[in-house]
Amino acid sequence: MLEYFQPSKDLGTPAILSEIMISIDIDGVAISVPEGTSVMRAAALHDINIPKLCATDSLEPFGSCRLCAVQIEGRRGYPASCTTPVVEGMQVTTQTEKLAKLRRNVMELYISDHPLDCLTCPANGDCELQDMAGAVGLREVRYGFSGENHLQVEQDHSNPYFSFDPSKCIVCSRCVRACEEVQGTFALTIDGRGFDSKVVAGQDQDFIDSDCVSCGACVQACPTSTLMEKNVIDQGQPEHSIVTTCAYCGVGCSFEAQMKGDQVIRMVPYKGGEANQGHSCVKGRFAFGYATHGDRIKEPMIRDSIDQPWRVVSWQQAFDFAAAKIHKIQAEYGRESVGGITSSRCTNEETFLVQKLIRTAFGNNNTDTCARVCHSPTGFGLKTTLGESAGTQTFESIRKADSIVVIGANPTDAHPVFGSLMRRRLREGASLVVIDPRNIDLLKTPHLKEAIHLQLRPGTNVALINALAHVIITENLQDDAFIAERCATEAFSDWRAFISEERHSPESSETITGVDPILVRKAAKSYATAANGAIFYGLGVTEHSQGSTMVMGIANLALATGNLGREGVGVNPLRGQNNVQGSCDMGSFPHELPGYQHVGVKAVRDKFEAAWNVKIDHEPGLRIPNMFDAAISGKFKGMYVQGEDIAQSDPNTHHVEKALKSLDCLIVQDIFLNETAKFAHVLLPGSTFLEKDGTFTNAERRINRVRKVMPPLAGLADWEVTLGLAKALGYEMNYSHPSEIMDEIAMLTPTFAGVSYDKLEKLGSIQWPCNEQSPEGTPTMHVVDFPIGKGNFAITEFIATQERSSKRLPLLLTTGRILSQYNVGAQTRRTENMAWHAEDVLEIHPHDAQERGVADGDWLGITSRAGNTVLRAKVSSRMQPGVVYTTFHHPGSGANVITTDNSDWATNCPEYKVTAVQVEKVSQPSIWQKEFQKFDKKQKKFLPTESAIESL
């Protein structure tokens, strides 16, 4: 979808959904629109353009600028067309001499206190004030410019991405309203009255010090250059744009990459994007500078050992070198001694190719993906209970939810655009239940009406979900009709008997969970008695020793209350990375071919064998942690890792590093020398989402197009690199464009059968399943039945983790992420987002801090049974006493040096959320950190210098 400056038209006020149509006449044109539509929008829909400044169709009408005045027959005065809804038979006139004069007068007042620097203004060519001055025919300003004005007001350049120039402000309040209505942060306000009115951030602070989360909604809404991207100020206006999909987080926002040649000037959230509907967060909107960062790897490199400098070679030499090493390993150690890891940051097509390479060229099923360490329990749990490994709804569905339950997720930080949508629904009156050891920001949503926080002890999720289910069943709050019609009778009967046992009551569970039973009962009733109850969950559910059990417990709750199969309800995993859903769909797991088709099923293998012309192993392959164990045992010797930093992201760093050092050939394909690449023998340059075509699938199963906006910096897109490697290994794959890969995916994957690039162009995006039954996709799953027929209640016995606090390790560590950084930070650490989070810190409750004499900023040694590391302290009451928290965005922090080898019983998803630790004040880095710094320095020195590359 290439758009040469034809951005979607701004219709002035939001669309109104109504089946009642109203007929009116505007300037002699007969118009019919849904009841409640504004006169402005009705006119704009028919290309009758009424001048406007304070109105924009992403915000509710405000009626302050008075520029959109119209005449309406039978009404007095000149009503604002933005705030006037249509009425049957209304006769509207938008252009008269009187209206023209009125609008000119209004504009004259605005311009009398506005700098006349249009030619040098950064908004020149993209300024609504300028456009409207032209539209109303302003030719003079009779008041002059010498009176009191705001032209010398100090500018605020504190935000790294945008500037605030109050001299350009017309106080239309669009920024304030965007911050409230779209983002839900309420960081901006209008201070003062009349002539003194001004936009201020926070308590009249600099933007950087205020509550502003830099989502960019205010910049997007500003009709002048008051709030303006620094990139535009520096580089000028873009000249073309291409719609693509963000590569941060599982929301999958659509953006217009606004370009000047091959250079991205700015990323502007695309109004037509169905996942984000024109909204963005600080990462997607602004943090794209990593794509052209000086650290990018632009040349293929090889070396024989990790103690040697890298040698820059041609692509072909790199492929041949890698293939020879893999062949040698397989000749010596057997076919199963090598494997690979697909990336949840790469496209569906690239992920499909990597697992295909492993199953064909490597000849085994040793393929896995980083979903192993995040949402693999979602796959297992939802497939067992509902029959499909995916969330059930659209994001938009939350607009109809009456009770919202958020479990182990922090959407305002980790899925910010969806977090804003959630906050909007909460402001509209939906109730909120949060199940989390931490006091997350969602609980502080302005105008939130009702919230219940079940602040449980880490590791007790299953006991709590059982207690909620116990209340629903024993208080007869279940949906009997839904259960009778949609669920397996025997499974329900067994589950009801199990869950009704007194040991699951909130009162009995309190000793395990630490949660007040009154609150548990209240929460259960809130969810079960709501017309529509929707559950959203994150890694606080999956990254436990009972992650899969907890997912099944959540599904049980939805089945029992009939909260499935329609809008406003459902079970919704919030996926961490941009293409976690897609990487799972594409057959990355060692036991499943694309579309979750098990390798043990002969009919499935027959289909793939015929298409790929190879024999496929009928046994599952190794998962990531199993690969590590096998490597240390000397049985696993070669690995191909695309776009994944297992050395930083996977738990128990000592173990991971030992495994990586045991490999004879580690092939890393990445955009940077990441932590894993420091252990590699072959380094293949990766390409960012801006440099390639493909698709991502977001958390709502929505397949979105990724479009190339600039050529790959190293010459090849990731999918082309995999083709080159496969060919060198002796298995040729022939595709000239990722669309052909998607055609093959559609041919082999029943849930993708109807997907094609042509259809994606036509529809914008598609939510799978997309096939003969649902040719345009499936927004809501399980409407009529489940893929397994009847919903399956699973028995969810609580079994405490072996990772428990003790006298020696009295605190429980839990890990997570924050808004400004993304995953291992490889991308965001190379942007100005460092302004908000330059280092990982350990959050500790004031009580625990006081007991240890710890103050903010102290260096703390954190010791677990796996290892120890040192972080700076941040005393915070977000945690409950006995629980500490950190993030893992910086490699030198060593957060995963302390996480353990415990994992989910069904999937081996690591138990990141529970690690028993002790904390004490220290004065120097840990031994691991000192070694890390030395190793890091040494490996960076091994990179060729620019001059060495140029001489080759």
Next chain:
Amino acid sequence: MRTAEQQLIHMVNQISENNQHGGFDKAAEITSVHLQKFWARSMKKDIVAYLASDGTELSEISKAAVKQL
């Protein structure tokens, strides 16, 4: 930290512990099916070998499950 063998033992015991509802035989069957569906050939071989050589650290359900492989 656990060795590769200890890790396999831990994993199979964890699977059987999480599936013990429904009685011994059913739990052993579910555990065995789980191993069949999700474990790599080499892991199954190693756990079978461990049961044959020692097996003392496996729970009774785990032993029954591994015997069914």
